[in-house]
Amino acid sequence: MMHTACLVTSPDHINTRVVERAAETLKAGGLVVIPTETVYGLAANALDAEAVKKIFVAKGRPQDNPLIIHIADAADLPRYVKEVPPEALRLAEAFWPGPLTMILKRQDIIPAVVSAGLDSVAVRMPSHPVAAAIIRRSGVPLAAPSANLSGRPSPTTAAHALGDLDGRVDLIIDGGPCAVGVESTVVSLCGPVPKLLRPGGITPEQLKAVLGSLEIDPAVTHMLKEGARVASPGMKYKHYAPKTHVVLVHGGTAPYLKFLAEKRAAGERCAALCFDGELARAGQPALSYGKQKDARSQAHRLFDALRNVDTLGAEVVYTHCEGPEGVGLAVYNRLLRAAAFDEVFL
Numbered sequence: 001m002m003h004t005a006c007l008v009t010s011p012d013h014i015n016t017r018v019v020e021r022a023a024e025t026l027k028a029g030g031l032v033v034i035p036t037e038t039v040y041g042l043a044a045n046a047l048d049a050e051a052v053k054k055i056f057v058a059k060g061r062p063q064d065n066p067l068i069i070h071i072a073d074a075a076d077l078p079r080y081v082k083e084v085p086p087e088a089l090r091l092a093e094a095f096w097p098g099p100l101t102m103i104l105k106r107q108d109i110i111p112a113v114v115s116a117g118l119d120s121v122a123v124r125m126p127s128h129p130v131a132a133a134i135i136r137r138s139g140v141p142l143a144a145p146s147a148n149l150s151g152r153p154s155p156t157t158a159a160h161a162l163g164d165l166d167g168r169v170d171l172i173i174d175g176g177p178c179a180v181g182v183e184s185t186v187v188s189l190c191g192p193v194p195k196l197l198r199p200g201g202i203t204p205e206q207l208k209a210v211l212g213s214l215e216i217d218p219a220v221t222h223m224l225k226e227g228a229r230v231a232s233p234g235m236k237y238k239h240y241a242p243k244t245h246v247v248l249v250h251g252g253t254a255p256y257l258k259f260l261a262e263k264r265a266a267g268e269r270c271a272a273l274c275f276d277g278e279l280a281r282a283g284q285p286a287l288s289y290g291k292q293k294d295a296r297s298q299a300h301r302l303f304d305a306l307r308n309v310d311t312l313g314a315e316v317v318y319t320h321c322e323g324p325e326g327v328g329l330a331v332y333n334r335l336l337r338a339a340a341f342d343e344v345f346l
Ligand code: TXA
Pocket: 036, 038, 039, 040, 041, 042, 065, 066, 067, 068, 101, 103, 115, 118, 120, 121, 122, 124, 144, 145, 146, 147, 182, 183, 184, 185, 186, 197, 198, 231, 232, 233, 234, 235
């Protein structure tokens, strides 16, 4: 196998030769892994249908799961979408550049393959300086899903992306660990009321403050019934999953720790995925994914922790989380999918 080259640039002092190399590769129809503030993205020129098709192959991504296009300037939005409703302007003003994706009506310049044939398109303007520099230098919007093999946890370091995609992409740009750690918040502006399709670093509370009203798609917190129509195709797949079976346990620290102790006493080869402050009492093996009552720290570390779960040698991992307030909704949403909706209520 041919290994993929990995080039490093600090986000604070951008190496223009690294950016140049990424842009040249993208303009030539290649695939480049780029850092963003949410997770690493697997980028291709969004205006080049052949390049975009390679993304689906490299990730093993189902053909019916649409991609997000990334722009460097909010003023470019009207080129790629048919209408820019006032809500989109307000959201862009408040949260761009940053971890917010908007679904709008697609202009024909964006090939149908980007949107898996839908007449809408997802658009985001990342705040990561390296991502912004690469988009600018390429001179085109970049289609980019998370840079993981389909179904695996999203990569929050270049090493995660390399582990999944070595030999499958043309270039990897290492711009350091991702600040947010979970994928962008996705809001659809195609219906009568703005709808949250995927929670992320921009919270429902923040969105409501700007929009007034916001619907939350039931798929954010519930398993879809067989045959149900999905607003966001990405939400129907088992996702973010380690190889070890994950179970999401609902209950505070005390009942959770008691549950773990009982499972261990019964001889179950289980592991705990808990909070820093619980590690000493959770038994072995155990791993933390963040600080208690600090959903931003949990989001930041969650995917790295999920990747490390498989090193614990357990048959099952019991995890728990806190309330769905703020970024906590994104943490809950990702853990539910990592667990493929296998939940225990104490
Ligand atoms: O933070 C992020 O959004 C990262 C970085 C790389 O920007 N990207 C990312 O892409 O998470 P991906 O492909 O892993 O997730 C895109 C999500 C999927 O759930 C997909 O179904 C949804 O957005 N999506 C994309 N286009 C859509 C559309 N036209 N309508 C509804 N959902 C859409």
